[in-house]
Amino acid sequence: MTATETGPRSPAVSSGVEPAPGEVSRLKPNAVGLWGVVFMAVATAAPITAMVGNTPIIVSAGNGVYAPATFMVATIVLGLFAVGYGQMAKHITATGAFYTDISHGLGREIGLASGALTTMAYMVFEASLVGIFSVFAKNLVNELVGVDVPWIVFALLMLAANAALTYFDINLASKVLGVFLITEIVMLSLFAFSVLFTGGAHEGWSWASLNPLNGFRSLDANVTLAGGQSMHAVGTAGIGLFFAFWSWVGFESTAMYGEESKDPKRIIPLATVASVLGIGIFYVFVSWMGIVGSGPGTGPTDALATTLNPDTMSDLFLKPVEHNLGHWAVVLFSILLVTGSYACGMAFHNSAAHYLYAIGRENLIPGFGRTLGASHPKHGSPYISGFVQSTVALIIVLFYAVSGRDPYGSLYGVMALLGTTGIMIVQALTAFSVISYFHVQKNHPETAHWFRTLLAPALGGIGMVYVVILLFQNMSFAAGSASGDIIFRLIPWIVGVIFVAGLVFAIVVRRTDPEKYQRMGHVVLEEPAGVQTGPGGCRTTRRARRRHCWNPGSDRGVGRPSI
Incomplete structure (x- = not known):
């Protein structure tokens, strides 16, 4: 039995009837091009939020003036990961992304457990960004018009807007993200080049900040604060590296837009590598200019003094902006922090909806195929999974609001x-x-390569493991005032329970329903070259020239698309 394309207008979907055996729903094809995919991936990383929010923390508690080197290390590790990830995308195109890749590479059990973990991550990421968006929006409105609006009002508006955009069209969402993202990049670039062309601060250039080896050096310096008093500042390189890697979370979302993109076998690998390297080079340059504009050095520095005071951390960027560009640019930066955090939250909303859709359309639990796994009959969007994601995010946000928790720290x-x-x-x-x-x-010996599919992903994977270790070692610091929250203390348990639950469910399905087990994590998109029928009985249409296939072959996770 094979999974075939049913298209966004399929009666099996639009009428609410369970898809027939061997059929799955699909998303709207050719809805987004290369730049649309890149925009959504980069918007998920939220450049302006990452720079203004994370860089001061890296400087004050991690690597000091070597923060750009930390971003350089992250660029190298994630670039190696992206090379292998992109090679996989050439042969496996599916909205399930990580879920589908791991199912093919490490088996369906680990694949489903990973899919459950990824879905959880993207679902809570939207709620997280709703929190910081609401704080930024509340502060902006209060600053511009002097009205103190409760943060929950902005939170509900963001959730409603995300739900509406996901319902209608992925292309509409990518256009909204594109506008916000271009504005962010323009303003960050104006700031960076204004520092570059004015020669920076009185201490000149900090070339040591661009040495990747310094990304592993911890902060240890005497600093003179604004009031004239001195202090000894100490940081940990692990904290700096963790926050640097955190600044990239979301770039991997390129793969999940494969089914909706034009020529995904070419676009997705290009978009993945372009996103990682583009973000990396930009982060290194902008963070370096932030430090140069505030005064670099290994002794007392304005950059360290600025970031060591919680009330002036953002001045690492805002002070040079006002000095070089004027107060109007500071106001625009404040506005872009709002739009940037919104764009990031909307991108995570899309990611969560796509993962829910990918798991749902496999109909592993009866009824999921016509609900979570249904695409809209007109717009071709994962509209039901989008509404489910909105509901989950709403419950999380309301819980924090009712319990009186801080929208930023908690x-x-x-x-x-x-x-x-x-x-x-x-x-x-x-x-x-x-x-x-x-x-x-x-699989695919024509693609297998000693560097692209072996050494690069091996080094990238080891780097990821190292980051996970850093995360656990520094989690209490990263949580700040929320480190005593019961939800924070439950994080390892939540992650462990979700992973084990997915693993156990996959094992149960393997024993009780071998047919569904074969489908698990193996629904992929095929783009045949002018053929009507392919191996395994996969079908395509002349109009879409695409098909969804899965190979009910061996149990070792082959299930590969027939090329």
Whole structure:
């Protein structure tokens, strides 16, 4: 039995009837191009939020003026991961992304457990970004018009907007994200080049900040604060590296848009590598200019003094902005922090909806195929899974609001830590699944390569494991004032229970329903070259020239698309 394309207008979907055996729903094809995919991936990383929010923490508690070197290390590790991830995307195109890749490389059981963990991560990421968006929006409105609006009002508006955009069209969402993202990049670039062309601060350039080896150096310096008093500042390189890697979370979402993209076999690998390297180079340059603009050095520095005071941390960027560009740019930066955090939250909403859809359309639990796994009959969007995601995010946000918890320290901080823990573990498993797929299972020998599919993902995977270790070692610091929250203390248990639950469910399905087990994590998109029928009975249409196939073959996770 094979899974075939049913299209966004399929009666099996639009009428609410359970898809017939061997059929799955699919998303709207050719809805987004290369730049649309790149925009959604980069928007998920939220450049302006990462720079203004994370860089001061890396400087003050991690590597000091070597923060750009920390971003450089992260670029190298994630670039190696992206090389292998991109090679996998050439042969496995599915909205399940990590879930599908790991199912093919490491087996269906680990694949489903990883899919459950990834879905959880993206679901809580949206709630997390709702928290920081609400704080930014509340402060902005209060600053511009002097009205103190409760943060929950902005939270509900964001959730409603995300639900509406996901319902209508992925292309609409990518256009909204594109506008916000371009504005962010323009303003960050204006800031960086204004520092570059004015020669920085009185201490000149800090070339040591660009040495990757300094990314492993911990802060240890005497600093003179603004009031004239001196202090000895100490940090940990592990904290700096963790926050640097955290700044990239979301780039891997490129793969989940494969089914909706034009020419996914070419676009997705390009978009993945372009996103990682583009974000990395930009982060290194902007963070370096932030330090240069505030005064770099190994002794007392304005940059360290600025970031060591919680009330002036953002001045690492805002002070040079106002000095070089004027107050209007500071106001625009404040607005972009709002739009940037919103764009990031919407991108995570899309990611969560896609993962729910990918698992739902396999109909592993009766009824999921016509609900979570249904695409809209007109728009071709994962609309039901999108509404489910909105409901979950709403429950989380309301819980934090009713319990009186802080939307920034608790909602944003704790939910981000929970999601980051899950996503880093899954990224490491994905890197190792690339090695298994090409070199253990011997799939696609024409693509297998000693560097692209072996050494690069191995180094990337080891780097991911190291980041996970750093995360656990520094989790209490990263949580800040929320480290005593019961939800924070439950993070390891939540991650462990979800992973084990997915593992156990997959084992049960394997024993009780071999047919569903064969489908698990193996629904992939095929794009045949002018053929009507392919191996395994996969079907396509002349109009879409695409098909969904899965190979009910061996139990070792082959299930590969027929090329």
